[in-house]
Amino acid sequence: xxxxxxxxxxxxxxxxxNTINLGAALAEEGRRVLLVDWDPQGHLTExxxxxxxxxxxxxxxxxxxxxxxxxxxxxxxxxxxxxxxPTAMDMFLLDKGLYAANAREMRLARLLAQYEDDYDAxxxxxxxxxxxGTECALMAARRRPGKRAGLVIPVEAEDSSIRALRLxxxxxxxxxDVMGEQVDILGLVPSRFDLRDGEIVSSMLEAFRGxxxxxVIAEIRKxxxxxxxxxxxxxxxxxxxxxxxxxxxxxxAKVVLAA
Numbered sequence: 001x002x003x004x005x006x007x008x009x010x011x012x013x014x015x016x017x018n019t020i021n022l023g024a025a026l027a028e029e030g031r032r033v034l035l036v037d038w039d040p041q042g043h044l045t046e047x048x049x050x051x052x053x054x055x056x057x058x059x060x061x062x063x064x065x066x067x068x069x070x071x072x073x074x075x076x077x078x079x080x081x082x083x084x085x086p087t088a089m090d091m092f093l094l095d096k097g098l099y100a101a102n103a104r105e106m107r108l109a110r111l112l113a114q115y116e117d118d119y120d121a122x123x124x125x126x127x128x129x130x131x132x133g134t135e136c137a138l139m140a141a142r143r144r145p146g147k148r149a150g151l152v153i154p155v156e157a158e159d160s161s162i163r164a165l166r167l168x169x170x171x172x173x174x175x176x177d178v179m180g181e182q183v184d185i186l187g188l189v190p191s192r193f194d195l196r197d198g199e200i201v202s203s204m205l206e207a208f209r210g211x212x213x214x215x216v217i218a219e220i221r222k223x224x225x226x227x228x229x230x231x232x233x234x235x236x237x238x239x240x241x242x243x244x245x246x247x248x249x250x251x252x253a254k255v256v257l258a259a
Contacts, residue, residue: 001034002121002148003112004186004256005141010164011128013154014191016043017226019125021246022152024235025253027081031120034075035084038108038137039127040094042087049233050076050084058088063107064097071114079238083119098132105179108136121148130171138175143182148259150184152252153214157193157204186259187217189252194222218252220245 006019019035027033037044045052053059053074061067062074076084098104112122126137141149153168155161165188176183188208193201209216220226225246229239237246 001116001119003141005124005137007126009130013156019123021235021249023123024237025249026121034119034122036124037087040091044125045086053088060090060094105135105139109140150186154189154191157201185214187215189218191220217255
């Protein structure tokens with residue numbers, strides 16, 4: 001199973017919408033896809049209208065060793081080739097429990113290993129923080145022999161985004177050094193922007209494009225179709241399959257599959 005993490009410690013950058021629609025585009029390519037709602041706020045679970053895990057049988061419980069049942073019981077089918085590992089009410093306690101756990105950075109990777117034979121690709125909706133939850137998502141998407149893996153980083157076209165990106169890259173470098181692992185950055189995805197907003201947006205886009213590394217691998221502009229699809233609790237590829245937005249995600253999926 002290939003594992004990709006949609007990550008940025010800034011909130012409101014489009015992580016969840018990008019996770020859902022990248023997953024839908026990969027499923028459209030014939031991949032069996034697992035979406036993981038690793039954000040304690042649970043936006044992905046809510047956005048797709050899938051039920052949260054019941055009390056006592058949750059992702060957080062399995063990761064922390066509080067529940068030893070079959071982790072396949074946690075998965076909720078959403079579409080034929082698109083399944084969800086949903087959040088639960090206890091996810092807000094995850095970070096606290098992880099800080100007291102041994103080998104904490106690998107706990108999510110250990111969970112996802114249980115699904116290796118069931119899915120072709122996994123996309124993690126990481127939390128908007130620099131905490132241990134994010135470190136778990138980074139390690140889950142580490143380089144593994146014979147597998148595609150890595151980070152997709154949504155960014156806002158705002159001045160604060162460069163600093164946030166630098167903080168994430170610094171955290172990643174330190175974590176990889178400590179853990180002795182390698183994590184590839186597939187690229188940046190400027191998201192939720194409108195060129196009509198003026199010079200700040202256009203200059204930030206040029207700044208991202210000019211970085212070289214990480215490269216810009218997609219640009220997701222504000223589109224009504226994306227917002228309407230969110231309201232209908234479906235990917236934009238299902239809501240408006242012929243739309244410009246749907247094609248952006250298909251193109252992003254092609255980049256990810258070529259990694």
